[in-house]
Amino acid sequence: MKQASESASGPVILIVSGMSGAGKSTALEVLEDLGWETIDNFPLRLLRPLISTEASPDTRLAIGIDARTRGFDPARIIELVERALPSSGLRIDLLFLDASSREIERRYNETRRRHPLAAGRPVREGIKAERELLKPLRARAPTIIDTTEYSTNQLQHAMREMFGKDAPEDLAITVTSFGFARGMPPLADLVFDMRFLANPHWQADLREQTGRDAPVGDFIEQDPGFSSSFNRIRELVLDLVPRYADQGRAYLTIAFGCTGGRHRSVFTAERMAAALHDAGYEPSLIHRNLDAPVTDATEGVSAKRS
Incomplete structure (x- = not known):
């Protein structure tokens, strides 16, 4: 050559x-x-x-x-x-x-x-x-x-x-939350299902709040499965992002889903966006179903988990 x-x-x-x-x-x-x-x-x-x-x-x-x-x-x-x-x-x-x-x-x-x-x-x-x-x-x-x-x-x-020496080197990263009950995001590259966590929807004082509110975040972090799982997901994402960039990818979408898309997925997406920012990236953050109606039918029938 x-x-x-x-x-x-x-x-x-x-x-x-x-x-x-x-x-x-x-x-x-x-x-x-x-x-x-x-x-x-x-x-x-x-x-x-x-x-x-x-x-x-x-x-x-x-x-x-x-x-x-x-x-x-x-x-x-x-x-x-x-x-x-x-x-x-x-x-x-x-x-x-x-x-x-x-x-x-x-x-x-x-x-x-x-x-x-x-x-x-x-x-x-x-x-x-x-x-x-x-x-x-x-x-x-x-x-x-x-x-x-x-x-x-x-x-x-x-x-x-x-x-590519004079080309923009930044990989455009989007972190999004969504509700499985309202459909999967069609263009997501990495999808993480957070429905194994306790669902704040079934807590009366948290139902109308979202994963961006501190009480909901505190509730999710108290779940024994959150900390270790999120740490593993964060390590995986931070390892994969530069690999996607090396392959010439221009866009990368990382999606977090829960049942309704208002609590667990929102909180986890916020945490992941912060982790990426701390690592030197500038991710966009989208909460697809944050303003969706609050209904028990959407969240399922369990009083504790969905």
């Missing part, structure tokens, strides 16, 4: 090309997540006019071009790269995605997609023709990623290492 040069200030246009099946689409998706504007299969005849208008200081534009692109011509692409607009400070880089012919053939056979240059012939013939066509472009590329041994996840990681 050739390494990308250190990022410089000023506008940058990155042409992303390479062998079909080597990971161009994945590379563009990662760049988009990193804050780049991305265009795939952009007509080559429109490339020069586009480049001439994209010289603003904050330009980070990635353009996907390969053998499927109308008017594809490696020589013209190389000419554009070599004739960047020095007066505007515009820099045009070239990223080439490659993989062994055997691995590309395996990927095409696995997905049963047609190779763009096969034209009714076996996949290997299309791969051979494309490799010959792209030879000058590969030789010119300052950055080459060979994805032969890469999973999709490994390619994503490599792209973030190369191009």
